[in-house]
Amino acid sequence: MPRVAIVRRELPMAMSALAKVFVILLGMLIAVALASTVTRTHIDIAFATLLQSLVNLNVFVYISTLLPIAVGLCIAFSANAWNLGAEGQLVMGAVGATFVALYTPLGSQEIVAPIVAIIFAALLGALWALPAALLKMFRGVNEALTALLMNFIAYYITNYLVKGPWRGRAVYGYPTTDMVPRQARIPMVPGYSFSWYVVAACIAIALLAYLFLYKTRLGAALRALGSSPRFVELIGVSSRRLYLIAFLLSGALAGFAGGVKLLVYHGKLVEGPIVGSGYGFTAIMLAWLGGLNPLLLIPASYYTAALYILSFGLQIGSAAIGDALANTIVGSLLTLVLLADFLTRYKLVLR
Amino acid sequence: MLEEVARILTDPLVVALVFWVLSDIVVERSGVINLALDGIITVGIAVAFVSTQHLSYTIILWGVDMGPIMSLLVTVATTVVLATLFMFFINILHAYHVLTGLALNIAFYGLSALIGLRLQKTPTIATLRLPPPILASVGILVVLSTWLILYRTTIGMAVRACGFNPRAAEHLGVRVWRARFLASAIGYTLAGIGSYIYAVVYRGGWVQYTGRGYGFLAITLAMASTWHPLLSYPIALVFGYLYTSAYALQLLYGVHSEIVNALPYIASIAIVTVVYSTPLHKKLVAPRALGEVYFKEERAA
Numbered sequence: 262m263p264r265v266a267i268v269r270r271e272l273p274m275a276m277s278a279l280a281k282v283f284v285i286l287l288g289m290l291i292a293v294a295l296a297s298t299v300t301r302t303h304i305d306i307a308f309a310t311l312l313q314s315l316v317n318l319n320v321f322v323y324i325s326t327l328l329p330i331a332v333g334l335c336i337a338f339s340a341n342a343w344n345l346g347a348e349g350q351l352v353m354g355a356v357g358a359t360f361v362a363l364y365t366p367l368g369s370q371e372i373v374a375p376i377v378a379i380i381f382a383a384l385l386g387a388l389w390a391l392p393a394a395l396l397k398m399f400r401g402v403n404e405a406l407t408a409l410l411m412n413f414i415a416y417y418i419t420n421y422l423v424k425g426p427w428r429g430r431a432v433y434g435y436p437t438t439d440m441v442p443r444q445a446r447i448p449m450v451p452g453y454s455f456s457w458y459v460v461a462a463c464i465a466i467a468l469l470a471y472l473f474l475y476k477t478r479l480g481a482a483l484r485a486l487g488s489s490p491r492f493v494e495l496i497g498v499s500s501r502r503l504y505l506i507a508f509l510l511s512g513a514l515a516g517f518a519g520g521v522k523l524l525v526y527h528g529k530l531v532e533g534p535i536v537g538s539g540y541g542f543t544a545i546m547l548a549w550l551g552g553l554n555p556l557l558l559i560p561a562s563y564y565t566a567a568l569y570i571l572s573f574g575l576q577i578g579s580a581a582i583g584d585a586l587a588n589t590i591v592g593s594l595l596t597l598v599l600l601a602d603f604l605t606r607y608k609l610v611l612r
Numbered sequence: 613m614l615e616e617v618a619r620i621l622t623d624p625l626v627v628a629l630v631f632w633v634l635s636d637i638v639v640e641r642s643g644v645i646n647l648a649l650d651g652i653i654t655v656g657i658a659v660a661f662v663s664t665q666h667l668s669y670t671i672i673l674w675g676v677d678m679g680p681i682m683s684l685l686v687t688v689a690t691t692v693v694l695a696t697l698f699m700f701f702i703n704i705l706h707a708y709h710v711l712t713g714l715a716l717n718i719a720f721y722g723l724s725a726l727i728g729l730r731l732q733k734t735p736t737i738a739t740l741r742l743p744p745p746i747l748a749s750v751g752i753l754v755v756l757s758t759w760l761i762l763y764r765t766t767i768g769m770a771v772r773a774c775g776f777n778p779r780a781a782e783h784l785g786v787r788v789w790r791a792r793f794l795a796s797a798i799g800y801t802l803a804g805i806g807s808y809i810y811a812v813v814y815r816g817g818w819v820q821y822t823g824r825g826y827g828f829l830a831i832t833l834a835m836a837s838t839w840h841p842l843l844s845y846p847i848a849l850v851f852g853y854l855y856t857s858a859y860a861l862q863l864l865y866g867v868h869s870e871i872v873n874a875l876p877y878i879a880s881i882a883i884v885t886v887v888y889s890t891p892l893h894k895k896l897v898a899p900r901a902l903g904e905v906y907f908k909e910e911r912a913a
Contacts, residue, residue, distance in 0.1 A: 267706070269907070299726060343710055343903070392881065400888040403902050405645060405710050407884070410832055410877040413825075417874035425868055542714050549711055581820050585725030592719025596701075599712055603705040 266610045277605040281552065284601040285564060288594035292568055295593075299586055314570035321455040322526065323566030326351075326518050328463045330544035331562060332470045332555050333514030339474060339553055340507035341487040346393060346408030347515040348541025349415030350386040352533050354519025356419055357385035359427070359438060359530040362445035374445035379520040386516015387509040389415060394508035398501050404508075412541065416533030423530055438530040447524045456525050466514065470555040483507055515541065546595040549602075565591065616853070622744035624814035626852035627751045631806030632830035633837070633844045634758045635799040639695075640831075640839055641762060642795035643775035645903040647713025648698040649803065650827025651720025652691050656807030657815075657823040658724040660687040662731045664812050680740055680812070687811075688804035694720065695800035696793070702905075703789040709903050725820045732818060739816035747813075752845075754802065759841040761798065771795045775899030778906040788906055829876060836880035838887055838896040851876045 272280075289311060297307035314320075330347050337344040361378040362368040368378075393408035422438075429439035447456045474480040482498045483506070490500045518540075523530065530536070547565055551558035572587035620626055632653060639646040663686045668679035694716075701712040762768035770791045773781035778788045810823060833851060837844035854861070854876075858869040887893050 267704070267907075269909075299730075345710060345714075396881075396885060396888075400885065402884055402888055403645075405903060406831070406835055407881055409647075409828065410835075410881055413828065413832075413877045414874050417870045417877075420873075421868050421870035424870060539718070542718065546711065546715050546718075581725065581729055585722045585729060585820070587722070588718050589722030589726060592715055592717070592722055595715035596712075596719060599701060599705065599707040599715060603707065607706065 320566035328562045329518040331547040333511035334548040337511035343405040346411045348537045349412035350515035351519035352415040353389045354382035354386040354516030355523040357382040358520035362441040382520025383513040383516040387513040390512025419533035621748040628806045628810040635802035636834040638799035643901045645709040651717035653827045654724040657811040658728040660808040660811035661818040691800045691804035736817040
């Protein structure tokens with residue numbers, strides 16, 4: 262009887278890229294088919310909605326949160342640091358921005374307020390990544406699990422703040438803080454809930470991260486850390502320090518995303534799960550869809566954003582179905598990415 | 613005091629939590645980071661809820677309604693099938709455990725909502741009333757039997773070996789992928805029963821994403837008990853107590869309920885830090901190869 266064996270292989274870059282493109286097209290097909298079946302709309306309408314969502318300016322709402330987180334995770338994953346805490350770092354970033362904007366005198370200064378708030382958000386995000394990194398470096402505790410747990414601590418701290426000490430004086434119904442002063446907010450594009458400044462900053466971050474990872478000595482060492490830590494030590498760079506840098510950078514970028522999301526989109530601190538809404542987890546898979554290359558993350562985040570918009574564009578009757586559909590479509594697309602990963606890295610041999 | 617203990621032992625939510633924690637322990641002992649647990653539990657709860665509505669009083673044998681047993685079987689079958697998909701990605705496609713778990717989670721959250729929204733007849737069901745002594749003994753029995761399976765049988769030995777050092781296990785004649793599939797089948801049977809208890813015995817209702825987050829709580833509690841079934845029982849009871857009486861604690865001692873909710877996660881990190889920093893880690897051995905993608909090199913033909 263022939264046995265099937267799984268053997269490693271190396272495909273040229275072009276072939277792997279082709280596989281990703283194929284997955285992306287297949288994902289669109291699945292999205293349209295699934296969306297039209299579940300919402301019982303005609304397949305033509307679903308397809309038209311897909312095309313519309315590709316040119317919908319609202320994609321930038323999703324991109325300005327997803328892209329910076331995914332870029333940070335790109336750096337972390339290149340160094341083999343499994344930072345699963347992006348969600349919590351995002352939420353803590355939002356908390357930090359709220360603190361600066363509402364509870365310090367800086368909050369009412371034009372221009373200074375948003376800049377300080379975002380820097381503080383990034384610092385808090387990095388701080389939230391620190392325990393997992395330190396525990397891994399000095400005690401060998403699995404960083405994926407500790408970082409994951411920090412997410413929930415961030416959720417509950419935020420819930421506590423908005424229900425307890427930070428609860429707004431003029432707020433009824435859902436627990437939130439007061440609105441952030443107008444001076445601290447980042448101006449939005451009229452009629453949309455995103456800001457061109459932020460979009461430009463996100464793309465600049467992706468470019469800088471690319472230059473850092475692929476054009477500097479430190480970046481090259483960082484990428485080598487993923488495959489062989491011994492080699493990095495031999496060329497005279499501390500692998501621990503590199504690991505810490507990668508981890509903290511990803512935390513800071515997630516914190517940045519959180520701060521920006523708060524100052525642009527929410528305008529006030531809301532409950533933790535609403536601030537995060539799973540972006541931290543989606544961004545992890547997004548980093549993988551972009552093949553851990555910050556430049557490819559720009560089209561990848563655009564594509565993911567369009568899929569979100571597609572499923573909300575098709576929600577007919579209830580918002581619940583739209584959300585369920587968005588999760589199913591994005592989840593199955595990300596699963597397909599893993600399948601494509603297998604096909605490019607391994608092959609099946611009959612013998 | 614004794615009344616409180618009895619209440620916790622027989623609380624269906626705590627019993628469901630015990631099942632989930634044990635399920636996670638069995639799977640993670642085989643070296644797989646079990647992040648898909650949360651999504652699969654969510655689907656399991658939706659399926660248990662929907663199948664109870666559709667199957668009650670459809671099959672009656674000897675004058676007894678077979679509905680509950682049928683829907684329990686359906687739930688367990690669903691969770692085991694989804695777990696097999698998860699294991700297929702990890703063991704056959706050699707995908708990273710963490711990525712597979714998260715991607716499937718997102719898809720499974722959506723799937724659970726689609727199942728529930730499309731198939732539910734009404735938003736509530738009559739809860740199944742089980743006598744408290746039965747609930748308590750089910751909890752204790754499942755803890756003991758999981759410990760027996762993991763620490764006193766050859767299968768359990770093989771599963772733990774895969775979690776500690778898959779390469780060494782392979783040399784001793786354990787088929788790593790087979791042991792991991794087996795562990796997931798055992799583990800997710802427990803997870804299915806837990807989801808059924810949660811949906812039908814405890815909750816009796818369903819809204820979108822009911823049960824989301826309990827999987828991560830189970831992963832946390834498993835980590836806090838250093839993946840040991842016998843230790844997991846007291847830990848699940850303590851946090852079950854805190855969890856079910858969060859509001860009472862707020863009234864009595866002024867501790868905010870959200871802080872109580874965060875406690876398991878803080879405690880889990882603290883416990884792991886202490887265990888890893890002291891000689892305790894020689895006694896309470898953690899699955900060291902957790903999350904390692906195991907690839908068995910085979911020469912191409």
